[in-house]
Amino acid sequence: MKKTFSLSDIENILHHLNYRWKLEALALWKGDNAPFETHQIYEGYEAFINPDTLTYIDRLENNTAKNRLRHALIDHYLQRVLLPHETEMRAWMRGAVALVHDERLYFRDVIPWCQKSGTYEKRQILQKETGPLCKFLKPFALNYWNVLLDLLRKDLGFENYLTYCEQKKEIPYARYYETIKKFLSETDELYFPAMERWTKNRFGRPLSDLTRFDAIKLLCLEQFDLLFPDKTMKELTTFFRFWQIMPENLPGLQMELGKEKEKASQGISFLLQIPEEVYILMRPRGGWIDIETLWHELGHGFSAVFTSPELSITDRDMATTFALSESYAFFLQNLALSRPVLEDYLGLSPDDSEDFFYHKTLRDISVFRRYAAKFMAEFEMFSSGDLSNGERYAELMARYTGFYYQPEGHLFDLVPEFYCLEYLLGWMGAAILEDHLRGRMGERWAFCSETGDILKKWWEQGNQYNIFRFMDKNNLGPMSPAPLLKRWNAVLNP
Incomplete structure (x- = not known):
């Protein structure tokens, strides 16, 4: 039997899921242990995180609330499907190291390193080092984006990425x-x-x-x-x-x-x-x-x-x-x-x-x-x-x-x-x-x-x-x- 969701259900569930993701990100940014495994965030919500739930949201009369709830749900749908692809990509990126003389620079450290240390000659070496690293990591990034674009077209019915972003953000990008x-x-x-x-x-x-x-x-x-x-x-x-x-x-x-x-x-x-x-x-x-x-x-x-x-x-x-x-x-x-x-x-x-x-x-x-x-x-x-x-x-x-x-x-x-x-x-x-x-x-x-x-x-x-x-x-x-x-x-x- 298909479960039905009230407006209150939808608001509260989406707010709770948003909070979970933000709490996870906060812990990681602080260098703390995550409060739960990433794959556990959506446990118990499989029936809710589904394009079918959009039918309940589409009945709302408030267009602003409808658009926001609609895209909050879409965000979680995309995130849930993309999670293994994103995890793979980020794992490879975390391990990517550029060697500048005797220094090992991870991708995440490049900006602060450039700001506070290094010489022109060292930055030239960094330039040469990061090129091959980007070429190596490119297939993982492309895979992520291709999966995302397929989901938007085939599962959610958007003509293309521009259409998706324009409907979500209400910004006329071409203009x-x-x-x-x-x-x-x-x-x-x-x-x-x-x-x-x-x-x-x-x-x-x-x-x-x-x-x-x-x-x-x-x-x-x-x-x-x-x-x-x-x-x-x-x-x-x-x-x-x-x-x-x-x-x-x-x-x-x-x-x-x-x-x-x-x-x-x-x-x-x-x-x-x-x-x-x-x-x-x-x-x-x-x-x-x-x-x-x-x-x-x-x-x-x-x-x-x-x-x-x-x-x-x-x-x-x-x-x-x-x-x-x-x-x-x-x-x-x-x-x-x-x-x-x-x-x-x-x-x-x-x-x-x-x-x-x-x-x-x-x-x-x-x-x-x-x-x-x-x-x-x-x-x-x-x-x-x-x-x-x-x-x-x-x-x-x-x-x-x-x-x-x-x-x-x-x-x-x-x-x-x-x-x-x-x-x-x-x-x-x-x-x-x-x-x-x-x-x-x-x-x-x-x-x-x-x-x-x-x-x-x-x-x-x-x-x-x-x-x-x-x-x-x-x-x-x-x-x-x-x-x-x-x-x-x-x-x-x-």
Whole structure:
């Protein structure tokens, strides 16, 4: 006899399964033992995680709730089937090692290694080492993606991957492909001459000599770390008292900021239950990357813990797109290295602040262009249906960033569901939020208590709106890269 599910059943089961996965990921990121074996997550839910369950969801009248519950179920269906393929791929990736002289570098350690150690010559060796590793791992990655695409077409009836993502995220990807392409061309003259000067000053080499591994070194702003103030991680959060926010005392927010070796090196937020259970994890490495990482993750954390508990489960915990959360994260990350904060909160001299802020802005446009080029490459790749060829990826990355990217590494730089565009939308959204606050309170907006009041009103809306509807509902204007271009021009082309 087929089991039937009520709306309440569906919401609660999906929320419980989401929580299980997040709890598993949190434990692994902390370096703890997982609370259960991964294959046990779905035990007892086999009858529920089935395309047939979608028929109950499709009867809902609320289209937003319907779409979110529908795709939450699809997520678990795909995850359950893909689990053995993903486990195999990740097992091989975990064991992949690049030898740089006497150093053994695992894939997961490449970014922090490039940021804080290594020479140009060593990064050249890393480049040569990772190429064959990517070629060896490519069949495992391709297998994963081919299985996923087959599931979407044959089991779930989606025409293609683009259709699936557009229905889930409600983002017009083709339109944004053209918008981003045009914006990149418009900023070529702003970006390339400035980046050429920076690479020659920093490395004594033209941009054309450099690879993505050199970009990692350059863009972490390590050259300015001697200016970083002698403050503990906890002290770096005292700024938010201007907004009547004390992160260490916020109900629901748990910050784990120690240097435990078991912890993953990358900072991350885990929103187990919004607003009751939110974790921020990072392992400080010293320098400006620490405050940027911390404030970025606090953007995710604050927007979660200040979410109204009166909202429904779907409006709190089941967003299908995270561009709005990324807006808050990039908003705080940009604020952390703004000139008022650098000078009046962190104590830099005006001359040091000006030099640092110039290069921080140049870094921002470079990283934006990296995400933009990746989005374009992914859009073209999935539009053509050819995931095996990385030549176009390498061509676009070099064209828009100036750094060389290996064609064989394209699948290992691919972010599922076009998340690169959500970063770009988040970056645009952050600039819109900042412009609004500056317009209301002037250049000292960051130090006004009213800023905290406005942000809390935005945050309490949770995830009930996607970024487009949020901007409309709060009279913030349409999504546009224009405020970003204005910001970059003011610094790089005064």
